[in-house]
Amino acid sequence: MVNMTTEAAVISTKGLNLYYGDNHALQDINISFERNRVTALIGPSGCGKSTLIRCFNRMNDLVDNVRVQGQILFDGEDIASPRTDVVEIRKRIGMVFQKPNPFPKSVYENVAYGPRVHGIKDKKILDQIVEKSLKDAALWDEVKDRLHASALGLSGGQQQRLCIARTLAVEPEVILMDEPCSSLDPIATTKIEDLIEELKKRYTVIIVTHNMQQAARSSDYTGFMYLGKLIEFGETCQIFEAPGERLTENYVTGRFG
Amino acid sequence: MGEKFHEELKELRREFCEYSNFSSLMLKDAFEALKSGDVDLSADVNARKKQLSGWSDHFDERLLTLIALYQPMAQDVRTIICTLKMNTAFYRIGRYGKDIAILVPDFATSGHLGRMLNLPYMAELVFSMIDDTLEAYRSGNISLISDFSGRDDRVDDLRYSVFREGVTYMMEDPRTISRCMDYVMIARYLERCGDHCCSMAEKIHYMVTGEKVDIS
Numbered sequence: 001m002v003n004m005t006t007e008a009a010v011i012s013t014k015g016l017n018l019y020y021g022d023n024h025a026l027q028d029i030n031i032s033f034e035r036n037r038v039t040a041l042i043g044p045s046g047c048g049k050s051t052l053i054r055c056f057n058r059m060n061d062l063v064d065n066v067r068v069q070g071q072i073l074f075d076g077e078d079i080a081s082p083r084t085d086v087v088e089i090r091k092r093i094g095m096v097f098q099k100p101n102p103f104p105k106s107v108y109e110n111v112a113y114g115p116r117v118h119g120i121k122d123k124k125i126l127d128q129i130v131e132k133s134l135k136d137a138a139l140w141d142e143v144k145d146r147l148h149a150s151a152l153g154l155s156g157g158q159q160q161r162l163c164i165a166r167t168l169a170v171e172p173e174v175i176l177m178d179e180p181c182s183s184l185d186p187i188a189t190t191k192i193e194d195l196i197e198e199l200k201k202r203y204t205v206i207i208v209t210h211n212m213q214q215a216a217r218s219s220d221y222t223g224f225m226y227l228g229k230l231i232e233f234g235e236t237c238q239i240f241e242a243p244g245e246r247l248t249e250n251y252v253t254g255r256f257g
Numbered sequence: 258m259g260e261k262f263h264e265e266l267k268e269l270r271r272e273f274c275e276y277s278n279f280s281s282l283m284l285k286d287a288f289e290a291l292k293s294g295d296v297d298l299s300a301d302v303n304a305r306k307k308q309l310s311g312w313s314d315h316f317d318e319r320l321l322t323l324i325a326l327y328q329p330m331a332q333d334v335r336t337i338i339c340t341l342k343m344n345t346a347f348y349r350i351g352r353y354g355k356d357i358a359i360l361v362p363d364f365a366t367s368g369h370l371g372r373m374l375n376l377p378y379m380a381e382l383v384f385s386m387i388d389d390t391l392e393a394y395r396s397g398n399i400s401l402i403s404d405f406s407g408r409d410d411r412v413d414d415l416r417y418s419v420f421r422e423g424v425t426y427m428m429e430d431p432r433t434i435s436r437c438m439d440y441v442m443i444a445r446y447l448e449r450c451g452d453h454c455c456s457m458a459e460k461i462h463y464m465v466t467g468e469k470v471d472i473s
Contacts (some may be wrong), residue, residue, distance in 0.1 A: 212328075212330060213328050216330070240330045240331060240334075241330075241331065241334065241335065241467065242331065242335070242463075242466075242467025242468070243331050243467070248331075249331050249332060252330040252331045253263075253329065253330055253331050253332060253333045254259045254262065254263075254327075254330075254333075255259065255263070
C-alpha cells in the first residue's frame with residue numbers, strides 16, 4: 001500500500017458509501033489522489049469506478065434515490081456537503097466523458113463557453129484562453145484554420161481533445177476522465193495518452209479505464225475496484241507486475257472481468 | 258484474452274520443462290561420458306546441439322508472440338520474463354554439456370587422474386541444483402531453491418579446490434598439464450551452471466511471489 005500524506009492529496013475520501021436506492025454501490029471507500037499525478041481506476045463493469053469519480057464533481061446529484069455518506073475532501077473541504085457550490089466545484093474539477101460530446105457549435109465557441117459562463121466577456125482574453133487551451137490539448141495546429149467551423153465536423157479523436165480543451169479553459173485543478181479513449185482508434189488513443197502525460201505537470205488527473213494497458217502506461221497510481229469496494233491501491237507498476245491481492249491478480253491477468 | 262492465453266502459456270511451460278530436461282541431460286550425459294570414457298555417448302551429446310539451439314530460438318519466438326498478442330500482466334508477465342531468462346540459461350547449460358563432450362575422446366585414450374580432482378562430487382551438486390531449479394519452475398515450490406546461496410558457495414569452493422589440486426599435479430608432472438587444464442575448464446563450466454541456477458532461482462522466486470531476492 002502506498003502511504004500518502006494528506007497534504008499531498010488533492011482529493012481524498014473517508015468512509016465513503018453511496019447507495020442507489022437499495023443498491024450499495026460504493027462501500028467504505030478510503031482513497032487519496034495525489035497532486036500532479038495520474039491515478040487510474042480499474043475494475044470490471046459495475047464495480048463503482050465511474051460512480052466514484054462522479055462523486056468528485058457531484059455528477060451523481062441528478063440520479064434519483066442516490067444517498068451519499070462519508071466525506072469527500074477536496075483541498076480539505078468536504079464537497080459532499082449540501083453547502084458546496086456545485087458550479088464552483090465543477091469549475092475546479094473538470095470532467096471528460098467516454099464519448100466526445102462537443103456542443104453543436106463552432107470549435108471556438110466550445111472552448112469559450114466555460115469561461116463565458118464564469119463571466120469573462122473580453123474578446124481578447126477569450127481568444128487567448130481558446131488558443132492556450134487548444135494548444136494545451138494538443139489540438140491547436142489541427143484546428144487553428146477552422147476555429148469557426150462546427151465542432152461536429154472534427155474526427156472522434158479531435159472531438160475528444162476539444163472536450164479536454166473545453167475542460168482546460170476554466171483552469172481546473174483536477175481532471176476526471178471517464179474512459180476517455182474507449183470510442184477512439186489506437187492513434188487517437190495514443191495522442192490522448194501523450195496528452196495525459198503532459199497534463200499531469202499542471203493538473204491532477206483521475207482516469208477510469210477498461211483498458212489495462214492504458215492504465216499501466218499512463219498512470220502513476222492505480223486503484224482496483226470490485227463490487228463497490230476498493231480492493232487494492234498502489235503504485236501502478238506494483239499493481240501490474242506484482243499485485244498484493246489475489247482478486248487484483250485475477251483481474252489484471254484476465255482471469256475474470 | 259483469458260482462457261486461450263492461459264491454455265497457451267500452460268502448454269508452453271510444459272514444453273519448456275521438456276526442453277530444460279533435454280538441456281540438463283546434455284550436461285549429465287556429457288559428464289557420464291567423461292567419467293566412463295564413452296566416446297559414442299559424447300558424440301551423441303555433441304550432435305544434440307542443433308536441436309538445443311533450434312528449441313531455444315523457438316521458445317524465444319513463442320514468448321515474444323505471447324507478449325505481442327496478449328500484453329500479459331502480473332504473474333503472467335512475470336512467468337514469461339522468467340521463462341525467457343531461463344531459456345538463455347538452459348541453452349548455456351546444454352552448450353556446456355557439449356563443451357565437456359568434446360573433451361571426452363582425449364580422456365578416453367589417456368585415462369583419468371586419481372578421482373578426477375573431486376569433479377564428480379562437484380557435478381553432483383550442480384546437477385541437484387539444476388533439478389531443483391526445474392522442479393521449482395514446474396511446481397512453484399520455492400522452498401527447493403531457498404538454500405541456493407549456500408549450495409552455490411560450496412560449488413565455488415570446489416571449483417577453486419579443483420584448480421589448486423590441478424596445479425599441484427601439473428607442477429609435479431608436466432605430462433598431466435593437458436588433462437589438468439581440461440579439469441580446470443570443466444570445473445569452470447560446472448561453476449557457471451551453478452551460477453545460472455542461482456540467477457534462475459531469483460527469477461523463479463520473482464515469478465512465484467512478485468518479490469525480488471538476491472541469490473549469489
